Amino acid sequence: MTNDADFTTPGTASWPESVTRRLQSTPEQMAEAVVGRIPASRAEVDVVEWSADWAARFADLSAAISNALGPVALSIEHVGSTSVEQLAAKPIIDIDVTVADADAEDDYLPALESLGMWILIREPWWHGHRLFVNEAGDCNVHVWPAGAGEPIRHLLFRDWLRTHPEDRERYATMKRELGDMHRSDPDRYNLAKNTVIDEIYARIFAAGPQPGAPL
Numbered sequence: 001m002t003n004d005a006d007f008t009t010p011g012t013a014s015w016p017e018s019v020t021r022r023l024q025s026t027p028e029q030m031a032e033a034v035v036g037r038i039p040a041s042r043a044e045v046d047v048v049e050w051s052a053d054w055a056a057r058f059a060d061l062s063a064a065i066s067n068a069l070g071p072v073a074l075s076i077e078h079v080g081s082t083s084v085e086q087l088a089a090k091p092i093i094d095i096d097v098t099v100a101d102a103d104a105e106d107d108y109l110p111a112l113e114s115l116g117m118w119i120l121i122r123e124p125w126w127h128g129h130r131l132f133v134n135e136a137g138d139c140n141v142h143v144w145p146a147g148a149g150e151p152i153r154h155l156l157f158r159d160w161l162r163t164h165p166e167d168r169e170r171y172a173t174m175k176r177e178l179g180d181m182h183r184s185d186p187d188r189y190n191l192a193k194n195t196v197i198d199e200i201y202a203r204i205f206a207a208g209p210q211p212g213a214p215l
Contacts, residue, residue: 014208014209015205015208015209016149016215018148018149018152019149019152019153019156019215020205021149022153022198022201023125023126023127023150025123025125025126029123029125029126033121033122033123034120034121035119035120035121035122036118036119036120036121036133037118037120038120038133039133039134039135039136039137040137041136041137041138042133042137042186043184043186044183044184044186045090045178045179045182045183045184045185045186045189046090046091046179046183047088047089047090047175047176047178047179047180048088048089048090048091049088050082050084050085050086050087050088050089051091054082054083054089054091054093055078057093057138057139058078058082058083058093058095061093061095061139061141062076062078062095064115065095065097065112065115065141068111068112068114068115069097069099069108069111069112072099072100072107072108072111073097073098073099073108074098074099074100074146075096075097075098076095076096076097076098077095077096077151077154077155078093078094078095078158079094079095079096079142079151079154079155079157079158080092080093080094080140080154080158081094081171081175082094083158084158084161084162084168085162086168087161087168087171087172088172088175088176089175090179091138092137092138092139092140093138093139093140094139094140094142094154095139095140095141095142096142096144096151096154096155097141097142097143097144098143098144098145098146098148098151099143099144099145099146100145100146101145101146102124102128102129102130102143102144102145102148103124103128103145105119105130108143112132112141112143115134116134116135117132117133117134117139117141118132118133118134119131119132120132120133126150127144127145127148127149127150127151128144128145128148129142129143129144129148129150130142130143131143152214152215153201155214156201156204156213156214157197157200157201157204159210159213160200160203160204161200167200167203170196170200171196171197171200174193174196175193178192178193
């Protein structure tokens, strides 16, 4: 069973619950989810300043994924901190790939493995999420089923930070501080970010759907 964190605030009834409600895995689920080898480069947290090279790296990865998956990939999006210009980040490209059915792993797993990636995390209870990584450890490829709420949240967060420099700088400052504090503990780093992330999501939902929102 997952733990639900509800971010619905007054005046946000137009947002679907699948987007406003964040699902958190239990400790038992988190342990069960890891099904592959963690790249050695992930042992430490390394928050660096924004690099224009990240967009080019995404373009290369996106093209390779698109060629490998063909029509199986319904969408391929650059998300996470490296997708936001001027935002400090770990130099790991996060990519959301939407497919018709994430449980149908035969549709995409062999193709991603042909690119030198392997499945690290399998979370069917969390929006059907699968996570693939590579030996270099410089990308996270998240596979989601069509209609999942979490990739929509990722796009909302990305687009908000691109257009709200105050929140972008607040998030960057927090990541630099936590990166120094938890350099040898990536799990604690990721958990510690939730306070600021949740505050930003609350502002996103309070503002209501904007023109062009991915809903």
